[in-house]
Amino acid sequence: MTRIDDLPVRDELRGKSPYGAPQLDVPVRLNTNENPYPLPEPLVERIAERVREAARDLNRYPDRDAVQLRTELAAYLTKTGRHPLGIENVWAANGSNEVIQQLLQTFGGPGRTAVGFEPSYSMHALIARGTGTGWISGPRGEDFTIDLAAAERAIAEHRPDVVFVTTPNNPTGNAVPPETVLALYEAAQAAKPSMVIVDEAYIEFSHGDSLLPLLEGRPHLVISRTMSKAFGAAGLRLGYLAADPAVVDAVQLVRLPYHLSAITQATALAALEHTDTLLKYVEQLKAERDRLVTELRAIGYDVIESDANFVQFGRFPDSHEAWRRILDRGVLVRDNGVPGWLRVSAGTPEENDAFLDAVREVKKELE
Ligand code: PMP
Numbered sequence: 001m002t003r004i005d006d007l008p009v010r011d012e013l014r015g016k017s018p019y020g021a022p023q024l025d026v027p028v029r030l031n032t033n034e035n036p037y038p039l040p041e042p043l044v045e046r047i048a049e050r051v052r053e054a055a056r057d058l059n060r061y062p063d064r065d066a067v068q069l070r071t072e073l074a075a076y077l078t079k080t081g082r083h084p085l086g087i088e089n090v091w092a093a094n095g096s097n098e099v100i101q102q103l104l105q106t107f108g109g110p111g112r113t114a115v116g117f118e119p120s121y122s123m124h125a126l127i128a129r130g131t132g133t134g135w136i137s138g139p140r141g142e143d144f145t146i147d148l149a150a151a152e153r154a155i156a157e158h159r160p161d162v163v164f165v166t167t168p169n170n171p172t173g174n175a176v177p178p179e180t181v182l183a184l185y186e187a188a189q190a191a192k193p194s195m196v197i198v199d200e201a202y203i204e205f206s207h208g209d210s211l212l213p214l215l216e217g218r219p220h221l222v223i224s225r226t227m228s229k230a231f232g233a234a235g236l237r238l239g240y241l242a243a244d245p246a247v248v249d250a251v252q253l254v255r256l257p258y259h260l261s262a263i264t265q266a267t268a269l270a271a272l273e274h275t276d277t278l279l280k281y282v283e284q285l286k287a288e289r290d291r292l293v294t295e296l297r298a299i300g301y302d303v304i305e306s307d308a309n310f311v312q313f314g315r316f317p318d319s320h321e322a323w324r325r326i327l328d329r330g331v332l333v334r335d336n337g338v339p340g341w342l343r344v345s346a347g348t349p350e351e352n353d354a355f356l357d358a359v360r361e362v363k364k365e366l367e
Helices: 040-054 067-081 095-107 122-131 148-158 178-191 243-250 262-273 273-299 317-327 349-366
Strands: 090-093 115-116 135-136 163-165 193-197 219-226 240-241 311-312 341-345
Touching: 040 135, 040 262, 067 090, 067 262, 090 095, 090 243, 095 122, 095 163, 095 193, 095 219, 095 240, 095 243, 115 122, 115 148, 115 243, 122 135, 122 163, 135 148, 163 178, 178 193, 193 240, 240 243, 243 311, 273 349, 317 341, 317 349
Parallel strands: 115 135, 115 163, 163 193, 193 219
Antiparallel strands: 090 240, 219 240, 311 341
């Protein structure tokens, strides 16, 4: 049998495994920070209508520049982000993973480096590897906040081409204060200058506001967003960015022509028409997230303050063993490889109750 390593794959891919959260068939799946609520029926109808219309034109390539979709995304950001943005500030792709890939293809690549403050979203490092960008693991403090002095030192020492800041951070859930992001931006400009990518995949769940207003006068700042979480549309694969128009022009140099299918554009437009309804689910999920924090603490777990739709809790002498025991009770959470900690996504009230029952039992067993 031919194995990957028998093929002439690039050296940096040898012996590596692909990204993948387990997709197990268990009653309660709280492991990938999805929105637990299916799309409301009127939206399903609207998607069907829009897709039917788009289907008639599938003999043609889709709008390469996704003009209507980017206009609507800019309107959504303007309405919710306290900062006016137009189509020229917005770019969209198949999930924010693809947005990040396009950014690293544009601003990273062979001979260049990117830094992220870990533990954070593991795909940043993996996309760096896939694009031939060197990866530097920057530090976080014991409490998982970014230690600004240490981060500034890392930026000054390595002079990275790209700096990633994930806020709210995944898997830890905590948000990064705007002053810290600003200081990191300044440090990155002094060192290189480099691009700063703020990954706001979970910002709609935050107690605080989006950093969109910081875009003003900062052409090296990019804010990356997604419809996978707050819009409850992980299956749609629609991510987007907001930045200076020059950044939007620059990513066109690497994007594949017609990368966003007509079906994707039609579906995303339908979902945006139902923004208000979808954001009501966000309010419910925020309340459930806060309940998880309170109840986990009442059970006796340590919990990191969360601004996302998930919560990191611990501490376990052996987090993988705890993960398995929770799974034995029909609840799938995530072991992100952060020693001593696990992560649970906020589900429906019933799912969260099942999870809390499971971790209550596991806590007793492990004592
Ligand atoms: N950024 C962060 C911080 C994430 O956690 C995720 C998804 N888990 C993504 C980006 C990617 O999301 P998508 O590609 O679905 O937009």
